[in-house]
Amino acid sequence: MKYIIFDIDGTLTDTTEIDDHCFTRALSDTFGFQQFETNYGHYENTTDSGIIDQLFRERNGRTYTLAEREAFITHFCVLLEQSYAQDPHHFREIRKAGKILTTLCRQETVSIGLATGGWRQSALFKLQCAGIDITGCAAASFAQDAIARRDIIGHTIRQLNEKNRYEAPLSDIIYVGDGKWDYQATCQLGIGFIGIDNKKIAHLEDIIRLTDYDELFRHIDVAALS
Template sequence: MKYIIFDIDGTLTNTTEIDDLCYTQAIAETFGFSDFNTNYGHYENTTDSGILNQLSLERRNRPCTVTEIENFIDCFLHLLERAYEKQAHYFHEIPKAGRIISSLVRNEDLRIGLATGGWKQSALFKLQCAGIDIEGCSAASFAQDAFARRDIIGHTISKMNKRHNTTPDLADIIYVGDGNWDYQATLQLGIKFIGIDNKKLAHLQDITKISDYDELEQHIGLLTLTS
């Protein structure tokens, strides 16, 4: 049995731009922070929870409280909902993403999971807006589960292991993502990586990349057969 685990923003949904805009606005509205680095790939943990934690420690010398996080998520989700009402074109799927998920979940030799650095509420909202059905996925983990992306992916793997009562070899676990932080997380975990071909991964020449989801099933077979 093989696991295929997907990131969401930039991988399944074409929502990175609007997500960053609403996330930045929510930070300003909820915490009153200004003049902070909005190039979120430069934070220690490029996840919604990791970024908030780092900003709070740097600005206030303490982590966020549970109530503060809940208020932030409410604000962020409200901003996303308002953006969708006005600019629904920012919430499309990556072409063929929904179709590939539907195809993979029907494969008896595969189990499909999700692991995203976004909050559960915002992630599910974006998937719904993009029309991607994740009902057949085995497990999903979100920013609430950990600060570090490797730990979020690891959380999904653990949930899948428990659900299916199995522990696949690391060579039989593939993470599909669109950022260098995704690739680094897979190196730390010792699992395989398939990247969405974009400028964020352009500097990585020796990794498997896809420019069309029609290529994914072929690469899944090649990666697992040659491991």
């Protein structure tokens, strides 16, 4: 059995721009942070939990508390909801992502998981807005589960192993993502990587890039079902 694990922002949902906008505003509104790096790919851990942890340590000499985390998530989700009400266009799916996910979830030879650097609440909201059904996914991990992306992906792998009562070889695990941090995490874990073609991974060599989700089946050795 193969494991195919998907990132969310920029991979399943076309929400990276609005997510970054609301995240930046929530950092300022909730914690009073000003004049911080908003190119979030520059942080040690490009996850919601990792970014906040780094900013807290640099500015306050400590990490965030659970109460601070929950206050941030609540406000962040309110901002996302307000943005969706104003312009749903910012919450689209990546073309064909929902169809591919549903098709893969019907396969008996694969087990599908999610692993995102975003919070559970915000991730589920964006998927819902984009019309992507994840009920067939066997496992999912979010920023609440770890700070480093490799650990979030690892959490999903462990869930899949427990769900399937099977320990998949690393060679049979593929992560689909859209950022260099996704690729780096897969290298650290020793699993495969397939990238959604965009400028963030344009500099990476010798990787599989998808310009259309229909191409995915050619690279995972799984037949497409109608």
